[in-house]
Amino acid sequence: MRDKIDLGVIGGDGIGPEVVAEARKILRAALPEGVELTETEYPFGAKHYQETDEILDDESLERLAQHDALLLGAVGGDPADPRLAGGIIERGLLLKIRFAFDHYINLRPVRLWPNTTSPLANPGEIDFVVVREGTEGLYTGNGGSVRTGTVHEIANELSVNTAFGVERTVRYAFDLAQRRERKKLTLVHKKNVLVNAGVMWNRIVNEVASEYPEVSVDYLHIDAATIFFVTDPSRFDVIVTDNLFGDIITDLAGAVTGGIGLAASGNINPDGTFPSMFEPVHGSAPDIAGTGKANPTAAILSIALLLRHFGFEEAAQRVEAACEADVVEAGGAPRSTSEIGDAILARLA
């Protein structure tokens, strides 16, 4: 077990720094005795870009690479600012890190806690994990266009999928399913239309399945899957899917389980070659920044994923249990960001 975690912290924009501050309190309190924590803050984000013209240069990336893990709040500024149009920060910072640090697993647990208000009338018991592929698909930036302004203008987007990239993701998902009680894996794709990528995903799932005889496997088209997210989300255990489909269904899953204020994620490099990065699924929410209304629970749950990533399973479970107990008892009463953070902290003590 490691005795030191060297953490890089990017608070980011909007509510990002606010929720990250609470998450850091929890991390310090939850770390097992004897594990030393060092924290280095980085200013990156839309605001930093507006002030300095820097998004994330290679030297900064090199510095980030030295850490054991990264904690990210949220990035993205005022959508009305033309300098920020076109997702320049999202791609230049967030996606740049995911790709540079080979975060091929984007791990997104989905749980509906007792006493949480779901928009569904009968949500049932929801407890599943989405394993979203993180470095391929439509996210590789391999599209193109020439702006002519004529009707003949063409804009292409290329979804790139390699057997290497798909297989390592699928294996991770099977390993996870194997360790869970229900041992069920669902591949979500659109193989009847995306025949190249979809058929490859499907084939690899079937191949790897033979090594996991205890795991039952099924398949859903992405469109049909969204139906089950609202009619029968408890059917899911582990979902494995591509980068874009995973992006879509994890927002939907967050909404169904009471809001993405509770949705955590880990951008994981399972090989350990690069630091993994933990972040809430939600965005920078500029509309509520500074009001103290942001819910830090998603960021705090991302700390649990960080602890688990380093093998501190018991500490991870303590953080999750504290968050759950807090949500259950508070039952949606309005509290400030730090009130929620402190309440969860008190439960850890």
Added chain:
Amino acid sequence: MRDKIDLGVIGGDGIGPEVVAEARKILRAALPEGVELTETEYPFGAKHYQETDEILDDESLERLAQHDALLLGAVGGDPADPRLAGGIIERGLLLKIRFAFDHYINLRPVRLWPNTTSPLANPGEIDFVVVREGTEGLYTGNGGSVRTGTVHEIANELSVNTAFGVERTVRYAFDLAQRRERKKLTLVHKKNVLVNAGVMWNRIVNEVASEYPEVSVDYLHIDAATIFFVTDPSRFDVIVTDNLFGDIITDLAGAVTGGIGLAASGNINPDGTFPSMFEPVHGSAPDIAGTGKANPTAAILSIALLLRHFGFEEAAQRVEAACEADVVEAGGAPRSTSEIGDAILARLA
């Protein structure tokens, strides 16, 4: 106003022929006096393919092209049959027709009727239309792969978007929004990641918007849009989106409004160069085929879209009103396919 409709009918597989039979009864009853209807049945579908090896050859396509409109039930057979794997029927029949007949508008109204059970606890009033682009994006089949079986195998999918294709779709959506009460248009895309396609879509929406000063415009990323489908679907009026995003959100929208047993669609060629094709959004549901459990309402509502397409607005509204009244009164009591069809028919008389 035309005095003749020459209809081509493809019942298809599973419950397709069952719901189409009811839809035809309604069409005959709802057509204004003096409009002559001829109907020609075609056997295409998975079953036909298994028996004859034919999916849809050029000669058959030529015959279909002669009709004024097409009515399709559903296609797709037993997913376990290896001959049907890879979506061969969906692409060789359904998508082939959509592309060959330039169905660039895939029109999918979404309404929550009174007394319909939504999986949402507080659905609110839901009444919007999705204008899904139908002939571009990831549906063009411009992907590729070489099956090597090595880890180096690459499978690509290309999303092709032209200014021509996007603009005609966007114009159609603005025209529709302009005619509706709330006059609100939402573009759904993922422009922060799919920068080529997304930025072009966004630019064209903004350009066309200047010609429709009464229509208010907003934008949502596809992931965020799915959140609103479960937390606040009443915010939507007209949604315009690309082929794949439209596929996903219309299934989700169907589920949210009480099941895709009620979701109608029109594959429209607005120019009238080719026959438009009307079909329920649902699939062939082989599991309930032959049991009489299929709900024909989606197919019947597709008849309303057909009538509207030919300018028979009053007849279209009568069909919709009959369906609505039927749903409201029946309130989900179990009835057979033909019982539902007959009940709706009785309301038309």
